[in-house]
Amino acid sequence: MYAILDIETTGGQFNEEGITEIAIYRYDGHEIVDQFISLVNPEIPIQPFVVKLTGISNAMLQSAPKFFEVAKRIIEITEGCIIVAHNTVFDYRVLRLEFKRLGYDFQAQTLDTVELAQKLIPDMPSYSLGKLSRALGIPVADRHRASGDAMATVKLFKMLLDKDVEKTIISTFIKTEVEKGIAPKLLDIVDKLPSRCGIYYVHREDGKIIYIGKSRNIKKRVNQHFTGNQTKSKKIQLEVFDVTYEETGSELIALLKESQEVKVNKPKYNRAQSKTNLQWALYQQTDKNGYINLVLDKYDRNRQEITAFNSIIEAKTTMHRLTQRYELCPKLTGLDDAKTNCQSYTVKTCDGACIGEISADVYNLRVQAFLNDYTFTSENMIILDRGRNVGERSAVLIENGIYKGYAFFDLNYQVLNSKVLHKILVPMPHNRDTTAIIRMHLRRNPKLKIVNF
Template sequence: MLKNAPKFYEVAKRIVEITEDCIIVAHNSQFDYRILKTEFKRLGFGYKRKTLCTVELSKKLIPGQESYSLGKLTRSLGIPVSDRHRAAGDAMATVKLFKMLLTKDLEKFIVQDAIQVEAKSKLKPSLKRIIDELPNSTGVYYIHNEDGEIIYIGKSNNIKNRISQHFTNTSSKSKKIQLQTAAVTYEETGSELIALLKESQEIKKNKPLFNRALRRHIFNYALYSFTDDNGYINLTIDKADGRKHAITTFSNKQSAKHFIFKAIEEFQLCQKLSGVYPTKSNCFNYTIKQCSGACIQEESITDYNNRVKQLIDKNSYTNKNMLIIDKGREVDERSVVLIKNGLFNGLGHFNLNYQITNMDVLESLITPMENNRDSQHIIQNYLRKNKNLKIINLNQH
């Protein structure tokens, strides 16, 4: 295979050019970098580059693996590999592994270190040049200052357009961001749900300077249930209270009311027992024969409560084990959100060639995340608005 390959001195100039101002990423980078430096030394050239090792990063970001060899690690993470032990096959496997590690790095230490090196070795780029290099795709973006620190995190269905808005806006906050911007990095997610969840968690972890003003809960109202003295399950909308168990949450009262009116129609619920028609007698829908009379104890408690339970089950993932499957970053990829025992566990991407219900592979490719009220709201809100999502129910292990 190497019989007709070029000698090192014939490709040395090209290697210098393509690695200039770059960081060399390799699986066991010490070995690869040592070979490169030795070959350049023989030519009398002092070759120096910054390196990143995917073995070391994997040990930090994906602990507990049986082996960190490229073959075994990619297999356990569900990363498809073709042409193993050939240069192109191993390089592509390392690229896919590195992409996964960037996703798992919620504190963004990999990117921040890289920006620090890059920003100090170049003149500050123009904001227009930064915009030109961004994609028109869905994902999370990170605005950095010249020390590599993240000063703002956001998400968008069109990263290029959103950054362009930041850089052309004349508000005082936007002007401050414009003055301090040295670089913008981004992570394509394919799915808006993944972007929303990553944005929420990474703002909490990194506490960027210009996100600190956004100390708002993204949900303000919630849907609760209680059983009345007659045994019927009642629904009520109230201000969100973390001490009470909510069925689902809403950004504002208007969206909560819209939801409950649609639910009354879909599940043939009583207006009075759903909290939208205060009365001591029957509700209005009973008068026009669209309510079976739970408001005046005419309908069987079991029949009525079963329909309310269907509504609750559809809009809450309490005690459920399931996967939410959504768009991926490429045609042959999908994103996945893992819910275990009713709790948000994490998210990831997987190749369509892999059996996603294999729990060992699933646990490895998932980036673990904190289950909090914000993430619950994001997931429930997204499920409500996107009816065609694929849901895989998992058997409890």
């Protein structure tokens, strides 16, 4: 649990400031579960430049509660939380200062979104909350007021959680739970999980991730792990301390995140997925008569593949289906090794490309139709899909056939080209697995909205 806060102060000498406004959002990593927003009477004058900056005047605070009147509520809403703020050094110091004046030693673990942004979104021209929010498409209402700045920090923190592929933020959270001595039971773990699409992370007691999975129904899938009799399920049941998750809404993003995060975090029960299993690939070559042949072969990094497969059985099964769908010749797709015409020609299901009865130009048009459907090697496109809630959409960016990453954005934020999308993108590496995942998903979901540019 996180307490994301922002504080406005009177200004003045170091450690002599007083709080004029405070906003705290209790955030569980997915949504706000509680909030506290209040003006505070600091009992000292506000510096004139602060009045001009925030719009909070001395007159506005005359009837506001004093800090001791809101202190109990602040303790309640931050209990068991990691304090998150944009420039935590300032907000946490001032909050502790006010409690110290009451004779109370307020302490909590902290995370600073400035430091996290510098690590996870490098090379930004500015890391001030206002400029960073504008650059990332985060709407900010009431800038320099506690509620507006705290809400912008919530949205920024949510974006940083998405970008934290190594899961260092979540691991810190799990360690905090361990220190508090909380050990949730399997039933409690399942109960808090959503029945929605996303990624889930199984943690052991030290916060380390031991398994990463994706599912269209996270709750159902984790429950299967906890009730299964397979060897891997039993090992997970013995070691699990907690399960965290990230909703994606989009199944494609869930597949892509799972593939990459398994490679980065190397969970011990995902060993089979930590490196690619795509050992077979489909290639094209033109024979001496000008016909484009499709060839199944072992993966060769020096050849340009059309698509890839986990096994030769999967490859041949797929090629049989595609040969029929695109009316290709089994001999020219490597499924028939006949010396003359293919067997399909004999039974009149092939029109004779294998023996030259139709021209290479006519036949190659069919092959090209297949290639157009199965590759995006030179395409620039944005794949749009559902987001994590009704007010959000997701986008996957491909430039010149290279997968660049994904993003979530508000429905009011128009994402129609790559320049806009790059500002909010969670950058991801391009590899054979991501290519295969995207190709397969597009084939299975032909109605997905695609913006070409």
